[in-house]
Amino acid sequence: MSFIENPELRRAFTDFFTKESPVEKLRATENSDNPIVGFDSNLWEKVRTLGIPGLAIEGASLSDLAVIAECAGRQLAPVPIVESFVALRLIDRVDKKQITKKMISGESIVTISLSPVKNMSASLVPAGLISDAVVALSGNDLIIAKSESKYIATVAPSSMGQVSFVDHEVLENGLIAQSAFDEALTDWRILRASALVGLGNGALALGIEYVQSRQQFDVPVGSFQAVQHQLADLATDHQGASLLVTAAATETDVSRRALLARMAYWFAGRSARAITKTVLHFHGGYGFMLEYDPQLFFRLATAWSIELGDPASELNSLADELDLSGWVLPDLYPSSFRLEVRKFLAANCPPEVVEKAHSSGTMHNWELHRALAHQGLLAADWPVEMGGQNRNPGEMFELGEELARVGAPIDGWGISNLVAHTLNRVGTEAQKKEIIPSILRGEVLCALGYSEPDAGSDVAATITFAQSCGDDWIINGQKVFTTLAHESNYIFLLTRTNRELSKHRGLTMFLVPTNTPGLEVVPIETLGGERTNMTFYSDVRVHDSCRVGEINGGWDVMGVALAYERNPTMVGELGLLCAQFAAWARESGALERPAVRARLASAVVDYQVGRLFGGQLTAKVAQGELPYLEGSMAKLFASEALVRAASDFVDATGASGQLALGSPGAPGGGWIEHAHRHAQVTTIHAGTSEIQRSIIAERGLGLPRSRGN
Ligand SMILES: Cc1cc2nc3c(=O)[nH]c(=O)nc-3n(C[C@H](O)[C@H](O)[C@H](O)COP(=O)(O)OP(=O)(O)OC[C@H]3O[C@@H](n4cnc5c(N)ncnc54)[C@H](O)[C@@H]3O)c2cc1C
Structure with a gap:
């Protein structure tokens, strides 16, 4: 059973690192009497005693290893967990015989050089100072080498070294070597991203604790909205990073995993950098004192997020890979339900329906609405005895995505369905008997x-x-x-x-x-x-x-209705917008421009994160709970991401971006320009972004109410 399915195991690793690796351990490695900066040999002994290094190749999945990396990352544990996991998995993939008992037990530390070897030496090798062997790409060869290393001072306390290879063996060569190394980089991205999520978690906890206890102007600084809302944004992105890492670590398809890994590493790095920068700031002058922890988190987040190079280049590489795979991640195996919905929409929601909705401004179409009812889709999430299909939240999520993908005008359905659900919870028997069925039959809006x-x-x-x-x-x-x-x-x-x-x-x-x-x-x-x-x-x-x-x-009724309202349809809009923009960028040649590629890649990452938030929301609903916090995070993230993407995309279209929807020659048929105008309101209706941030700060972070009474 994976650790993800087994919270007990996750808790055990959390407890282990919390107890054995308080953040002071990392700071202590910078003391002049410590032999190696960024490494605590006693802690490594304890890690070895638990058999953690060997889990890389036996007894644990990649997602399990990601959990361990996260737990270690939260405590900034000065031990080469990610390094040894990745190196051992790589050797195991190409030449199992090279793996010794000492490597499995961690007595011999093995690491990987992230950059290729030149003149039998490599710079900036993670854990290079403490490793007995390094796996590296040297020309066409994948080698394992004994090494001599030199200390190099780095931004964060780290056992990184400048390595010279004294003796090496070729593990593999040619294309097999390259593809094995690429897969190792995917592992690295996932595990480092997970460590960054852990680091972000630790830094956020530090920040929240500080702003609750630090008083200025006779109140905790955490009661100021300027502080709360930034923390709410950071917590939301952090949650998104966590969801993305889990998605990458559990993905079984190799090429899709590589894509998700790039996304996860880039996103988690950006999130951790933003958290540590802000937490440092919220500690005021004290954050800069070396006795305080924020500066440690800040330094390590910086180092970890650039160790594979400029994050902007990562984004451009992601764009290249997305280009090859069709930009918005295709569904490898669309469910029969998705296919059924696609078939229905092809027949019942042609572009004219969408255009009519936009030209009239009424995002509802009675014909489509009745057809949805006739097909049983309008009541898809309702029990069969109520005329529904008893679709689970996951299927409802798929339905929402498919409707959004074609831009179906379904606001009327969304609102009516939330009213029906609210009536089902708090309505009278007569309302349940008469009004709910008429809504579900598509007769009543x-x-x-x-x-x-x-x-x-x-x-x-x-x-x-x-x-x-x-x-x-x-x-x-x-x-x-x-x-x-x-x-x-x-x-x-x-x-x-x-x-x-x-x-x-x-x-x-x-x-x-x-x-x-x-x-x-x-x-x-x-x-x-x-x-x-x-x-x-x-x-x-x-x-x-x-x-x-x-x-x-009435306020209690509102509470129920609002929980149903925060289901973010904007995610689907973002996906559609990405597809429309990508099509325009390809046709116009704009896709050749790195700035355009980076914008598109960034929006596609947001889209993936938004989808994962949607999945989290539906999972909560599936448990029969009202997704207050999840709903606020999902809504905040999706609407702000849509605004960001629309703004980026309209900029990318340049002067012709002024051409309005319907004008000849308007980029993307004018849908990009339209999305830019429309996106703004998504941060207003169903609770503005500020209100969502306040809810997250209060319910999620435990900060005092800051929005009046
Ligand atoms: C196109 C559209 C469709 C809509 N559809 C519906 C609908 O069907 N039914 C319906 O009932 N309503 C609907 N609304 C209304 C929508 O829910 C409200 O506009 C929204 O709740 C904000 O209220 P307001 O416009 O009065 O702004 P205000 O509440 O006056 O807010 C003004 C600004 O102040 C900020 N602000 C307010 N309070 C705080 C606070 N405590 N802390 C920090 N910042 C704060 C807000 O975030 C906003 O930026 C719709 C709005 C639009 C534009």
């Missing part, structure tokens, strides 16, 4: 009536009032941005029902039929082309059976 002119992010400040009147309620007020109200049968309306109670307690939710007299819908046009609406309520009378949840319990 819902809009969300939360936002008001003076109640946006602080939606609990709602003043639209519902007055009890016998068995009825009379509603007066105004909502803004009630998207799709002009197509909907119901508005899921948040109202105030008690002005005496506290802000969050005096709210009640209703499902208001849009044909009720007194309800008026007025269009709003927006930057991204989407139509939304103002909705006005003048003595709108609804029966109490329209109430959802308890009287004055």
Whole structure:
């Protein structure tokens, strides 16, 4: 069983390194009385006693080794874990006979030279100072060599050495040697990325602890939003790095693993660098004192993230590999469900449907909606007895991806489905019996009536009032941005029902039929082309059976609905945008430009990370839980990544990027320009990025509430 499936084993390694390798151990290796900087021989003895080096070739998978590298990385353990794992796996791949018992036990340390040998010497060999043997590429040969090494001072405490080979044996040559070495570099990227994730984790913990205890202006500095929001961004990227490393380490297809490894190493390096830089900063002047730990994390993150060269070059190499494989990672084995959905969309969602949605601004198409219902896809995640297909969250994720891939206008479905799920949790029996089935049959659409002119992010400040009147309620007020109200049968309306109670307690939710007299819908046009609406309520009378949840319990209902809303459809939009941009860049020749390649590669990495966040979200839902934190991270990451990519891409199109959607000659048919306008709003609706950051800071990092009451 892999360590990933077995949290006990992960915990055991975490405990081991936490106990045996406090960060001071690394600092101590810089003392003048320590024989070798960056190496603690006592700790290595303990690592050996546990049999860790030998796990590289027996008893552990690559993902298991990644877990160990992460645990060691968190503590900046001054032992050559990654070096020996990679070297042993490489020798094992090409010539098992060369592996000695001493190597397996770690008595002989073996390492790898990341750069090719020149004149029988190699510079910057990781763990070169302490190794008994080095595996390296020398011309066409893969060699294993005994070596003499010289100390070189480096940015971080490290046993890196300048190595001269005194005696060597050829393990393999030619193409086999090269491909074995390439595979070893893939291992290196994955394991080092994992160590960087561990390092980032350790640095984040250090930063969070410090900002909670350090007081300025009579409050913890961690209560300032400027501090919290940066930490929330870092924690989100860090989580993304962790997901990407796991994806790379568990990937079984060799070429796909190589791609994911490059992504993971680049992304984890960038994340760890950003974390350590910020944590250093949040320690104020003290972070720079050598007695404090942040500077150690900072130095090591720098070293680890550039040891394979300029990260920008890594990104360009990634672009080359992506180019060969079709840019956006293809699904090697699309499931039968995906194929079924693709077939359905080919028949029911031609480009005209998408174009019509964009020209009207209404991201809903009744024909498509009904066809989805007819196919059983509208209710795909619902039980069979409710007309659904009982699809699991993973399949729902696939469905969402396929819909996004063709740009299907499905906002109406998304909103109505979240209302249906909320009713299923908190609605009355009558609502469950009548309204949910009509939503799932594709007959009924819902809009969300939360936002008001003076109640946006602080939606609990709602003043639209519902007055009890016998068995009825009379509603007066105004909502803004009630998207799709002009197509909907119901508005899921948040109202105030008690002005005496506290802000969050005096709210009640209703499902208001849009044909009720007194309800008026007025269009709003927006930057991204989407139509939304103002909705006005003048003595709108609804029966109490329209109430959802308890009287004055509207905030609890909102909590359920919001958890369902943070499913980030922007990831699919990002994938589609990457594909559109790649097609334009190839056709126009812009892809030849390194800056364009790097932009595309960076966006594709974000897309992969966004997908993994989506997977994490669906896994949480599969456990029957509401994904509050996961939802916020997924939404924040996806929307900010979409904004980044759209901005990068529109820049890359240059002056012609000004040509609007529909103009002849507009790059990518104008979809890039359109995406740039549309992307901005994704950081606003369904909770702005600032609100998501606050939620992450509070729920994920345990920092005090900073967004008012
Ligand atoms: C195209 C579109 C469609 C929409 N669809 C719907 C819909 O269907 N139903 C619906 O109810 N609403 C909808 N909305 C509304 C959307 O949810 C709100 O716009 C959003 O919640 C922000 O509210 P606001 O616009 O009032 O901005 P404000 O809340 O006034 O925020 C202004 C700025 O201040 C920042 N800010 C606010 N509070 C804090 C804080 N505590 N800490 C730090 N920064 C803060 C925000 O992040 C933002 O940058 C839609 C909006 C748009 C643009």
